Each structure stands twice: as C-alpha cells, then as structure tokens.
Amino acid sequence: MKKLFLFFSLLSLSFVFGQNQQIFVKKLDSLDVKADNYLGQDQFDFYYYIRNTILFKFKDDQSFEYKNTSFGEITKIDIQNPLKIVLFYENFNAVVLLDNQLNEIQQLNFSENTNSILASATGIAAQNQLWVYNSLNQQLGLFNYLKNEYKTISTAFAENIKYYQTDFNTFYWIDDKNNWFSCDIFGRIKTKGKIPDFDTVAIINEHQFIYSKNNKLFLEDFEKKQKHEIELSEKTFKKFYYKDQILSIFTSKGIMNYKITTP
Template identity: 60%
Template sequence: MTKTALKLLLFFFIAGAFSGAFAQNLKINPKPISHFEINADTFLGYDSFGYSYQIKNNVFSKIKEKEVFEYKNVSLGNITKVDLQNPLKIVLYYDAFNTVLLLDNQLNKITEINFSQNTTPIVVSAIGMSTQNQLWIYNTLNQQIGLFDYLKNEYKTISNPLTEAIKYYQTDFNTFYWIDKKNNWFSCDIFGKITALGKAADFDKIEIINPHQYIFRKGNLLYFKDITDTNSNTISEIEILEKSFDNFCYKDQILSIFTAKEITNYKIVTP
C-alpha cells in the first residue's frame, strides 16, 4: 500500500471515529420553567387541566394549588399501576388482588373489577386505558394481549402469545407498546396488528413518546432517541441541572424531574 493510500485510509478511519463519537454525544438543552417542593414517594405526572398526581404512603393524590383530592384503599394492598390518560376515568391497579379501580375526576370510585372472579381466567401483569370503554390487558396465563370491556364485563384476546417476557410496557388509547427482555420494541393496535419497531437502547427507565421516539435513563443521565434517524447510533443527551434524580416523566413537551423532595419542570423540544 502506498503512503498516499495509507494516509487516506487513516483519514477516513479517524473521521469515522469522530463521526461516531459525535453521533453518540449530541446535546439537548431543555429550559427550566418551574420548580417546587413535593412530599411524595412517587410523582406520576400531570393532566391537561394542570393537576399533578402523586403517591405518598400508598395514598393516591390529585393536587392543583390548594385543591387536593385523595384516594386510599388499604384492603387491596399497594398501588401497582396508575393510568392518567383519561382524567375522568383514572385507572388504579393492585396486583396483590388482581384488581383494578376506575376513579372519577374527584377520585371517587366508579367501578371495581376483580379479574380473579372473571368468567375467563385473567391474571393481569400489564394494564392501561383503551378506547370504547375498554382496558388494555396483558394476561399472564396465556401470554396474550387483550381488551376488557369494563361496562359489559367482557374480555377478548387480540394477539398471539408473546415469545419473550415483557421488560417494559406503555399504552395509549389505540396502542399497546412493549419492550421485551432482549430490548426488542413492539406495538399492538386495537385490532391485534403487531408491528416490530426496532431495538431499544439499554435503559434503567424509559418513556415512549411515539412509535419512533423515546426518552430513557441510564444511570443518572437522560437521553433522547429517534429510531428514524439515518444514523442509527444517534443518541442525544438531555442536559438537566440535577446530578441525581429518582424519576422522570414527559408529556406535551414538558419534562418533569422528580427527586426525593422536589420537582423541576423543563420545556423540551425533541428534534
């Protein structure tokens, strides 16, 4: 190999290395917009009416300024899952008793469903609000995704059995998203159509924004990933003020960082 060819090869190798490093280290700088103290074990996020939701000592709370609503049910054990998509029908799930509660906007109980008493055996390991008076259900007994009509008390399976265990899941009205133990990312619509969305980055916690974007935490750092980016290695770090934090949530371009005593809200515009 000539010296000229060797120099060109070395140039392209170094350029490629710098390009890869740059792709991994893009920065997003969100703007802090509010900051306040909080007394909670878990901060759950906000609704479109400006109420915040939290859990303290297994008491579920809805708060806006001096307005406070609370709900507790000591007979069902600890709250396992909360779905806030519909503030008029909030979903609380208690896995110790395989039971879901629906609450109204003042946290009064609308209905209680014990899936262990259902005519079709159901053991719930994933749940969320769907459309047309239905709940998303992942039934551990058959490893399938289904929909449960809570007015008719009817359950229907819509997917084939999943081949890998669910590591993380998230729902909206029309879609059940999940990431399996191998970090493969999928979606299922209300008709049972399953779509492979790609491979998720390794994460400690993750929040899906849409079928091609997500925010994830690894250690004490936050990152943004867009799987449609032409450079599959592109991961953008979200630079926040907190050196450590307990949790985060994202909704409508607001990133909320939760520590043991306070919440900081950032305005964030993802690429």
C-alpha cells in the first residue's frame, strides 16, 4: 500500500513539474497582412513589415512606406527609436536613417569613411551613435552619424556572428558555435552561455531568450536554469517577435498577437 501511495505521489509530482515547463498564452488579436518579412511593433503601436523590398509602417488608418531603388534589398531594420529608424543595406555597405513618417533623414556610406569599414552588423546606440561590426578586423565599433566618426571599442571576435540584436547600450550576439555574448558601449564583453540549436531566436534581457526549433517555441532562462515550451495554436510559422510581454507570430495568413507572462 505504501509503495502504491509513493507511486501515485511521484506521478502527481511529475505531472505538476511537466505543467510548470509549459507557458500558455492568451490570443489578443490578429492582422491580415501579406508580407515577405514581419519586423515588429514600436512603442506607438505601429506595425512594420517588408513586401517586395518596400518597407511599410501602419496603424489603423495611418500608413507610410519607403523604397530605395538604388540599394534594393534591406538586410536589417532597427525600429527601437521610431523617430530614427535604421535601415542596413549590407550589399552596399550603407545605412539609411528614416524619420517617423519614413522620410529619409540621412544616408551613410561606410566605404567613404576614412577608417576601413566593411559593416556586417548595425543597430542604433546611445548618444547619436550606431553599433557597427567591422568584418575587416572582426571588431565592434561605434559610429557617430552626426560627426561621421568611427571608433573601435572591442577586441576581435573569436567566431563569426550567427545572430545579433542591439539596444541603446548593449550589443548582443550569438556566434557560429551558439555561444551568447554581450558588449556594452565601453567595450566590455560578457559571456552569457551557450544557446540551444535554433531556427530563429530573440533575446528578451540579460538572461532570458525565446527561440524556435522545428516549429516549436521555447523560453529559456539562464539565471533560473529553466526551460519552458510555449503552447501555440499555430503549428507552422515564419517568424515570431517579442516586445513587452506581447508575442507576435507571423504566418502565411498574417500576424497573431498573444499575451505572454514570462516566468
């Protein structure tokens, strides 16, 4: 009888533990958007996406678009500051800055700089600067777009960048071996840990990240040493985007927004 009681106790604990490893989300709304790539949502609730190399921005009955026939395909877009949107054109070693109505403010051609720069990663940083990873010396630098000045701030990266993400004060990257690092504006590099194999990934903060693998979505916390599977109704999706506990799933049908509470 005691053995039977112990068996059911362990079974119950196992069930509870299994439940704790899942995160259930609440669907908020959906948008019917035909896009090649979904970029995310800014703090003013505008959505951004790319279709046929054209950047679109919309909310309710407001919409804007930007197209650059000279540079063509956009490599990456940074929408952290909606008043200064950063478009990176890696094939042309150039960046274009846009205002909140997608009007062009400034074009930056790194090939024309007095320093030898071949950019393979960019993003907006603090104090009128851009993060720029220079693949010529494999070092990270800061480019002041008002003064047209560039300074190297880091030592050389040991491996190539597989994925990167920036905020105003930190440059995050994952290398070819799935090692996760961060670098602040003073050039201080920290090793965060090793990321599981992924199809796509998004860094939430210094110790949490969301990643997808084989159309399954997971949230992992290095600090708490926890891993959770995020339960979605969509069985296939192209991309996901996370911001302020809103998880957006991009599929062939459009964008589905979910409320998610991170552990």
